[in-house]
Amino acid sequence: MSGTRAADSPAEQNGATPRLCSWTEGEPDENWTLRVTLPASHIPAEAAPGAEREIFVDLNGVTVRRNVPGGIMARCSDPAGVVDGTDGTVETDGTDGTAGAETTMYSIDLSVPRGYRGALRFLPVPRGLEVADRPTWLDVLERGFVPTGHYGLRVVTDMRRKQVFEIAAPDARPLIWTGGDEPESEPSDEAGDGLPSTEEQVVTLGSAPRRIWIYRPQRGPASASVLVVFDGERFIRGGLLAAIDELVSPPSVVIAVDHAPVGDDGPDEDAAVGQRADDLVMNPQFCDDVLALVQQTAPDVTARTIVAGASYGGLAAAFFSLRRPEAFRGICLSPSFWESDAQGRRIWDLVPSRTDSGPNGIVEESEAQKSGAHTSEHRVTAAPHPTFCVDHGILEAAIADSVAEATEEFASRGIDIAPRPFLGGHEYLWWRELMLVRLAEVLAE
Incomplete structure (x- = not known):
């Protein structure tokens, strides 16, 4: 059975704005077909493609920079200015001044997995680009836009502080956490700005000063775990504290820990990217400094601290649990298990194999234990078991492959994890949801 599903927004009902997306259903075991139609008149002036650029549909995990042509929208014209909207093409009643005139639009059909949820935006890319290297892609992302008008789609701010549409297939499961509808102001300890009251500090973590925000939920039991969130400012902007x-x-x-260098010259994206990697890619000093910060902030809490993060932050959450299993347990979202540390070791190479925790990130024996002098003062005790959960998107191929590899490697070392896939890509819209869901699960234990 096949058919077309699309929820008309109020704007569509009165004809003011054309439909942007429509879904066509195929057989039960087949993907959806998503038609995206963008009128040229709804492209912001600063993003107009001109003769040197084309419009790329950035649908997270579905279209990728390794295959730019697969996301390029076709440019076409409707000579009548009015097209039947049941297939997702342009509808207009003349409110935008185009009825009866030739209307330029961009359109593309995409195959989208059932249950999909992800971010949608549009990118002007150089004409004829086949594969975008990282510098080119980062430049393109800075030019990304959402079209003008109201389409009945949620607009959220992503991890790069850019506005995107939230897209969900008709059969996508409802969200539990629906925060992040509007960009929030800077985290602040001032009351009345719409954010929960937080205490902002600058502390040294790893090798340099870091901005952190400390928040104490009013109903949080004094004995409950502490939560440490990497890329914390961005999750706060997405409504994390209100949801907690x-x-x-x-x-x-x-x-909440930020990873941008602290200075008076404003944000430096390149420096922030480098510092974030230095913090989160299996950095023992950063781990130990965060533990010291937790002990200073909540000296009476004896429960293990929950560390949560996405991408590099997910890798760090697993590393913290491996390095200090008695102190941390991790929530790992789309973890970058493909990455190596400065010694070329992968995350599973850091699984504890001895008894007492040593300073280099691997659990080691004491000198007395090595010599066989297991006296009452130096008894061998079982090391705490590292504990962390893993979620990843079915459309983030490199992450999914590295998680599968890590699962086997961990199992061979006595650590069993059961990764849970979600129906999306390397996706903040899923991370904000799953961080809260997994946090509730861990706290319930």
């Missing part, structure tokens, strides 16, 4: 307040039993303290 809605939990039945919140953590006692939330510590």
